[in-house]
Amino acid sequence: MPRAVRERQMLDAAVRTFARHGYRAASMDRIAELAGVSKPLVYLYLHSKDELFTACIRREAGALVAAVRAGVEPGLPADRQLWDGLTAFFTHTAENPDGWSVLHSQARTHGEPFAAEVAAMRAEITAFVNHLIGDAARAARCDPHLADREVAGLGEALVGAAESLAAWANDTPGVTARDAAATLMNFAWPGLENLMKGERWSASAGFRPPAGSARTPGPPAP
Amino acid sequence: MPRAVRERQMLDAAVRTFARHGYRAASMDRIAELAGVSKPLVYLYLHSKDELFTACIRREAGALVAAVRAGVEPGLPADRQLWDGLTAFFTHTAENPDGWSVLHSQARTHGEPFAAEVAAMRAEITAFVNHLIGDAARAARCDPHLADREVAGLGEALVGAAESLAAWANDTPGVTARDAAATLMNFAWPGLENLMKGERWSASAGFRPPAGSARTPGPPAP
Amino acid sequence: MPRAVRERQMLDAAVRTFARHGYRAASMDRIAELAGVSKPLVYLYLHSKDELFTACIRREAGALVAAVRAGVEPGLPADRQLWDGLTAFFTHTAENPDGWSVLHSQARTHGEPFAAEVAAMRAEITAFVNHLIGDAARAARCDPHLADREVAGLGEALVGAAESLAAWANDTPGVTARDAAATLMNFAWPGLENLMKGERWSASAGFRPPAGSARTPGPPAP
Amino acid sequence: MPRAVRERQMLDAAVRTFARHGYRAASMDRIAELAGVSKPLVYLYLHSKDELFTACIRREAGALVAAVRAGVEPGLPADRQLWDGLTAFFTHTAENPDGWSVLHSQARTHGEPFAAEVAAMRAEITAFVNHLIGDAARAARCDPHLADREVAGLGEALVGAAESLAAWANDTPGVTARDAAATLMNFAWPGLENLMKGERWSASAGFRPPAGSARTPGPPAP
DNA sequence: CATGAATGAGATTTCATTCAT
DNA sequence: TATGAATGAAATCTCATTCAT
Numbered sequence: 001m002p003r004a005v006r007e008r009q010m011l012d013a014a015v016r017t018f019a020r021h022g023y024r025a026a027s028m029d030r031i032a033e034l035a036g037v038s039k040p041l042v043y044l045y046l047h048s049k050d051e052l053f054t055a056c057i058r059r060e061a062g063a064l065v066a067a068v069r070a071g072v073e074p075g076l077p078a079d080r081q082l083w084d085g086l087t088a089f090f091t092h093t094a095e096n097p098d099g100w101s102v103l104h105s106q107a108r109t110h111g112e113p114f115a116a117e118v119a120a121m122r123a124e125i126t127a128f129v130n131h132l133i134g135d136a137a138r139a140a141r142c143d144p145h146l147a148d149r150e151v152a153g154l155g156e157a158l159v160g161a162a163e164s165l166a167a168w169a170n171d172t173p174g175v176t177a178r179d180a181a182a183t184l185m186n187f188a189w190p191g192l193e194n195l196m197k198g199e200r201w202s203a204s205a206g207f208r209p210p211a212g213s214a215r216t217p218g219p220p221a222p
Numbered sequence: 223m224p225r226a227v228r229e230r231q232m233l234d235a236a237v238r239t240f241a242r243h244g245y246r247a248a249s250m251d252r253i254a255e256l257a258g259v260s261k262p263l264v265y266l267y268l269h270s271k272d273e274l275f276t277a278c279i280r281r282e283a284g285a286l287v288a289a290v291r292a293g294v295e296p297g298l299p300a301d302r303q304l305w306d307g308l309t310a311f312f313t314h315t316a317e318n319p320d321g322w323s324v325l326h327s328q329a330r331t332h333g334e335p336f337a338a339e340v341a342a343m344r345a346e347i348t349a350f351v352n353h354l355i356g357d358a359a360r361a362a363r364c365d366p367h368l369a370d371r372e373v374a375g376l377g378e379a380l381v382g383a384a385e386s387l388a389a390w391a392n393d394t395p396g397v398t399a400r401d402a403a404a405t406l407m408n409f410a411w412p413g414l415e416n417l418m419k420g421e422r423w424s425a426s427a428g429f430r431p432p433a434g435s436a437r438t439p440g441p442p443a444p
Numbered sequence: 445m446p447r448a449v450r451e452r453q454m455l456d457a458a459v460r461t462f463a464r465h466g467y468r469a470a471s472m473d474r475i476a477e478l479a480g481v482s483k484p485l486v487y488l489y490l491h492s493k494d495e496l497f498t499a500c501i502r503r504e505a506g507a508l509v510a511a512v513r514a515g516v517e518p519g520l521p522a523d524r525q526l527w528d529g530l531t532a533f534f535t536h537t538a539e540n541p542d543g544w545s546v547l548h549s550q551a552r553t554h555g556e557p558f559a560a561e562v563a564a565m566r567a568e569i570t571a572f573v574n575h576l577i578g579d580a581a582r583a584a585r586c587d588p589h590l591a592d593r594e595v596a597g598l599g600e601a602l603v604g605a606a607e608s609l610a611a612w613a614n615d616t617p618g619v620t621a622r623d624a625a626a627t628l629m630n631f632a633w634p635g636l637e638n639l640m641k642g643e644r645w646s647a648s649a650g651f652r653p654p655a656g657s658a659r660t661p662g663p664p665a666p
Numbered sequence: 667m668p669r670a671v672r673e674r675q676m677l678d679a680a681v682r683t684f685a686r687h688g689y690r691a692a693s694m695d696r697i698a699e700l701a702g703v704s705k706p707l708v709y710l711y712l713h714s715k716d717e718l719f720t721a722c723i724r725r726e727a728g729a730l731v732a733a734v735r736a737g738v739e740p741g742l743p744a745d746r747q748l749w750d751g752l753t754a755f756f757t758h759t760a761e762n763p764d765g766w767s768v769l770h771s772q773a774r775t776h777g778e779p780f781a782a783e784v785a786a787m788r789a790e791i792t793a794f795v796n797h798l799i800g801d802a803a804r805a806a807r808c809d810p811h812l813a814d815r816e817v818a819g820l821g822e823a824l825v826g827a828a829e830s831l832a833a834w835a836n837d838t839p840g841v842t843a844r845d846a847a848a849t850l851m852n853f854a855w856p857g858l859e860n861l862m863k864g865e866r867w868s869a870s871a872g873f874r875p876p877a878g879s880a881r882t883p884g885p886p887a888p
Numbered sequence: 889c890a891t892g893a894a895t896g897a898g899a900t901t902t903c904a905t906t907c908a909t
Numbered sequence: 910t911a912t913g914a915a916t917g918a919a920a921t922c923t924c925a926t927t928c929a930t
Binding site: 040 | 910912913
């Protein structure tokens with residue numbers, strides 16, 4: 001059996017095991033058994049548990065980024081691209097729950113070497129979103145003044161909301177995936193649109209955050 | 223030294239160790255050493271690694287919920303309560319990054335007994351947020367169409383976004399609790415405001431989700 | 445509370461715990477808890493686990509020997525004394541199963557210091573039995589030629605048969621304690637009687653053990 | 667080195683260690699060291715201390731039953747078979763004192779899973795003895811009154827006595843297998859012979875159990 | 889007289905990793 | 910290419926025992 005095939009089997013088994021049990025609780029024995037090969041062969045190809053984990057992260061990160069890229073058509077309007085990109089993202093993570101778990105839950109909770117690997121992927125996606133928002137802003141002839149960091153924060157918020165909704169939809173009878181998606185768009189879209197136009201909540205109609213409260217200092221002045 | 227004091231030292235050490243290394247990688251030896259006691263004493267007071275972890279989760283969850291409650295004044299308008307609550311939340315998670323990491327990253331990736339513990343806390347916070355959104359909608363007197371279930375979904379989305387942002391703010395140098403709170407308000411408030419007015423994204427200006435894409439079915443027709 | 449009472453509580457708890465769990469599996473914690481006192485008090489009175497175990501053995505051995513002695517009236521004929529002694533023995537062990545377990549099962553499987561303690565008691569009972577048989581033999585004007593070792597072997601056999609029958613009677617519906625006792629006497633009495641008369645099986649009617657078989661060498665010639 | 671050989675080494679070491687120190691006091695470290703292998707290898711092959719102990723019991727029980735079976739020639743008269751069986755039994759236990767100690771002393775004092783294992787072997791031997799006694803009774807053609815249950819009781823008594831004597835012979839220097847066998851035959855044969863003739867102790871010459879003693883109720887009236 | 893507080897030592901068990909073939 | 914055989918190191922947890930009060 002050719003090496004490439006064997007390696008893919010091993011990575012499949014590893015991703016699944018790491019996702020289900022976590023990095024530490026996943027044993028090389030189990031992975032080798034699940035892959036249908038002997039343990040020394042895993043070491044021959046992947047060298048160590050750390051390298052195996054890193055290989056998993058890299059493969060899953062690459063697949064996710066590729067899926068998002070493939071879902072987006074560059075020529076289309078920015079809002080359409082965003083919708084397509086988000087949909088591709090959620091579709092891919094839904095179809096590869098183990099891979100997503102490795103990236104999102106496992107890699108980030110096990111120290112620098114692995115977190116850095118995910119950070120690279122994250123930067124790629126953030127840049128993509130940033131680009132889109134910038135395009136949209138330019139098309140609307142606004143200067144959104146969105147720092148990379150702010151974009152990253154929005155990405156975090158969006159992903160967090162989406163994950164939370166996915167779990168909620170799964171646990172609440174009668175709530176469909178489409179309900180969840182619609183809720184998310186209703187929830188998030190107006191805010192994103194505002195930000196693309198350079199508008200922020202603290203400047204919005206009527207509300208003024210309390211300036212002097214010790215317990216709850218107001219947001220940065222607009 | 224009295225038992226209560228020792229126990230607090232142990233829990234402090236455990237929270238820190240669990241947050242930094244994860245549940246599995248955190249060894250009882252290290253925790254005991256960090257607490258300045260011998261390992262048997264940890265077992266005498268906390269009985270097992272599982273129970274120690276559970277005790278950490280419970281303590282941190284209780285502290286977080288208490289902090290949010292303390293930050294909110296019940297009589298104030300709902301939007302003000304939301305801002306205060308978010309600020310208190312991000313402030314607490316920023317001041318207790320290890321505690322938050324235990325709740326958000328560690329407890330949820332290590333099986334049912336622990337995840338359930340966090341789910342209980344989460345339900346409490348979600349209920350609080352739902353209450354706020356419901357109040358605000360009622361105060362706006364303009365939306366007869368916001369079903370309980372939709373409110374619940376929005377609460378989930380908001381809490382999920384907040385959780386995700388809290389972790390991100392802790393991991394990203396230079397991001398303050400106020401930054402996080404402002405980001406979340408910018409992100410979420412316009413959508414909530416729209417919904418309270420009965421407006422929804424899918425009906426908003428001009429945009430129509432692509433109808434024919436296999437991978438990306440459109441939102442429910444308005 | 446006077447020391448003697450406390451000590452008895454401790455020994456009671458210890459005998460029970462040692463009998464139920466074995467010497468090693470019985471923990472001083474459990475014993476102290478069962479006795480209703482704190483662990484340091486157990487150490488203050490009984491000094492160590494070994495000494496505690498030894499004290500248990502001594503107390504139970506003493507009680508057993510006393511029970512047998514009390515059951516026998518010296519003036520009576522030897523056969524009556526034997527019957528009384530056996531009955532007292534079985535009555536006592538049935539009423540003190542934990543004590544008997546400590547003597548018979550636990551003490552003999554945990555190394556020299558404890559086994560020696562039991563051996564002393566054993567010697568006392570063996571001497572008593574030996575004496576009885578000797579008396580009976582003398583009364584019958586025979587020379588039984590029973591070595592101490594042979595008497596000890598008979599004791600072993602009798603006790604082993606009795607234990608086995610006791611368990612069997614407990615596990616077989618419809619078999620009463622009296623049935624078991626009768627079976628034992630029917631089984632053992634003729635042999636003992638023979639031995640008191642100096643007769644042995646190998647000399648008995650007709651049967652001759654095979655002399656030359658390699659696999660099954662015959663018994664010592666009479 | 668092939669697995670089967672290693673396993674035998676480990677079982678040898680384990681039987682010896684369990685016999686000498688008891689189940690709890692025998693440490694896996696010592697067993698591994700005595701077997702000349704590392705501890706993980708013991709776990710790789712035998713899985714746990716419990717399973718290792720069970721494996722010891724099963725192996726020793728099988729060997730003992732095989733030895734007794736091999737010592738008996740089915741065609742011979744029942745009394746000869748009994749003598750042969752006993753001799754084989756005492757010879758085997760004398761040659762394998764550690765194995766016998768594991769079966770007789772250790773396995774029966776450490777809870778159900780192990781005791782049951784021994785009970786199975788014991789049942790096999792008891793059945794064999796019962797068969798013999800039944801045959802002998804039938805051959806003697808003289809006792810219509812020996813019920814199955816009485817035969818079973820006699821088997822239990824005989825086996826119990828033999829077990830007890832085997833341990834005693836092993837622990838007492840100078841007592842050979844033949845001594846033990848002869849002692850047991852001297853002890854048990856006259857009674858068995860009597861019973862086969864329909865005679866019972868309680869009917870025997872002159873002796874009447876004391877009628878009125880509270881502690882020592884007499885045997886069933888003849 | 890009695891105990892709450894504390895620990896050194898050692899138990900079973902698992903795991904990542906290597907070597908000889 | 911592939912594996913059966915083997916292990917050093919470290920994990921969780923328990924226990925007999927002591928001291929200050």
